[in-house]
Each structure stands twice: as structure tokens, then as C-alpha cells.
Amino acid sequence: MxxxxxxxxxxxxxxxxxxxxxxxxxxxxxxxxxxxxxxxxxxxxxxxxxxxxxxxxxxxxxxxxxxxxxxxxxxxxxxxxxxxxxxEGFRKEMVVVYAHFPIKVEVDKGRKIVKISNFLGEKLPRYASIVGDTEVRVEGDRIYIEGISKEDVGQTAANIRLATKIKKKDPRVFMDGIYVVR
The missing domain is CATH 3.90.930.12 (Ribosomal protein L6)
Structure with missing residues (x-):
């Protein structure tokens, strides 16, 4: 009862x-x-x-x-x-930063992933998933993430950032990666 x-x-x-x-x-x-x-x-x-x-x-x-x-x-x-x-929608802007090996970023809309190639000269690409109905666009060294859900846009940006996180090296020296600008 x-x-x-x-x-x-x-x-x-x-x-x-x-x-x-x-x-x-x-x-x-x-x-x-x-x-x-x-x-x-x-x-x-x-x-x-x-x-x-x-x-x-x-x-x-x-x-x-x-x-x-x-x-x-x-x-x-x-x-x-x-x-x-x-x-209005939500939008995040990310920048691709590299010192020596040029990072190539591609979006596969069918599989809903972002493919990051040649990161620190690695042979195998790294992948980041796109959450929900978020749209990801790559223009030069900028990545634009747009959508109507604030959580989905933020999580997609976090997935891309975490895919290029460098471990076991000094982050002040090895600054390659993809970072949120705004």
C-alpha cells in the first residue's frame, strides 16, 4: 500500500x-x-x-x-x-593543433563517427563517436559541432577531445590534439 x-x-x-x-x-x-x-x-x-x-x-x-x-x-x-x-540550437567549435605530423580529420555520417588519422604519426586512425542527431563539419583546421541537444553536442565534443588525448607524455611539450575553442 x-x-x-x-x-x-x-x-x-x-x-x-x-x-x-x-x-x-x-x-x-x-x-x-x-x-x-x-x-x-x-x-x-x-x-x-x-x-x-x-x-x-x-x-x-x-x-x-x-x-x-x-x-x-x-x-x-x-x-x-x-x-x-x-x-536557436547549440554549437561548439574545435581547433586541430599539431606540431609535426599533420592531423587529418574526416566525418563518416553513415557510421556516425569522426576519424582522426596521422595523429602523432600513428599508423592506425583514432575514432570518436557522434552522439544523437548532432552534425559535425570539418573546415580546414576547424571542427564545427551543431545540434539541438546541449548534452549531445557537448558529449560529441568530449569524445573528439578524448580520442586525441596524449597519455604518458608531458602535455606542455606534446600539445598535439583537438581542443574546444568555444
Whole structure:
């Protein structure tokens, strides 16, 4: 038998819905649609309640615990990022840096990987996976990563950076790699 929730303290946060964005709430699941695409996410149903009231998404939590307040802020930030993603999108720029061996970067959209060849003169290429519906473009020594999900864009950039991480050598001397510029 489940006991009814004891309401001790209700904390609330609001996220305004911008023009051209459609938001659907089903329990703890939220779906945000906009001109660039659709994002869907599910949150912990026992900690928060989601509702749409007066052109705003209301996020509500109950309880006095510090964790509940922190989770409320996290959910609010995720919803804000979803709305920004479907309207503006997210973008990261990376730069390819090498001292002696020119690094060649290719994108295989079919396999959703980034192939990094001739890194430090290695014979075998290194690979980094592309997460979600993120688009990766290579122009000269710059790599542009774009998408509607902030997490997917950031994880794709991290995968590329980690693929060129040099181990067991001094990073001040061996600075070859691919780095995030902005």
C-alpha cells in the first residue's frame, strides 16, 4: 500500500514558453517542439510535478530536503536548455593543433563517427563517436559541432577531445590534439 504524499513544503519554478515553441507534458515526461526539431525527456516522477499554466511550464517539488531544491533547479535548467535548443540550437567549435605530423580529420555520417588519422604519426586512425542527431563539419583546421541537444553536442565534443588525448607524455611539450575553442 502506498501512503499519500505528505505535503510539507512546495517549491516552485517557472520557465516561460517562447514564441513558436510547443510544449507537451505527460506526467514527468516533457516534449518540446520548435522550428529546429523536437526534444523529449523524462524526469524522476516522485520528486517533481510538471504542468503548463498560462504560457509557462511550472516545475513543482515537495519536501524540505536540500536535494529537492537542487533537483528543482536542475530540471528547470534542462527545460530552459531544451527550449533554447529547438529555437536557436547549440554549437561548439574545435581547433586541430599539431606540431609535426599533420592531423587529418574526416566525418563518416553513415557510421556516425569522426576519424582522426596521422595523429602523432600513428599508423592506425583514432575514432570518436557522434552522439544523437548532432552534425559535425570539418573546415580546414576547424571542427564545427551543431545540434539541438546541449548534452549531445557537448558529449560529441568530449569524445573528439578524448580520442586525441596524449597519455604518458608531458602535455606542455606534446600539445598535439583537438581542443574546444568555444
Amino acid at each position: 502506498r501512503y499519500p504524499r505528505v505535503i510539507t513544503l512546495a517549491l516552485e519554478s517557472e520557465v516561460p514558453i517562447p514564441e513558436g515553441v510547443k510544449v507537451e507534458v505527460d506526467g514527468s515526461k516533457i516534449r518540446v517542439s520548435g522550428p529546429k526539431g523536437t526534444l523529449e525527456r523524462e524526469f524522476h516522477s516522485e520528486l517533481i510535478e510538471l504542468s503548463i499554466e498560462g504560457g509557462k511550464v511550472k516545475v513543482r517539488t515537495y519536501g524540505k530536503r536540500k536535494f529537492n531544491r537542487a533537483y528543482l533547479g536542475t530540471v528547470t535548467a534542462h527545460i530552459r536548455n531544451m527550449m533554447k535548443g529547438v529555437t
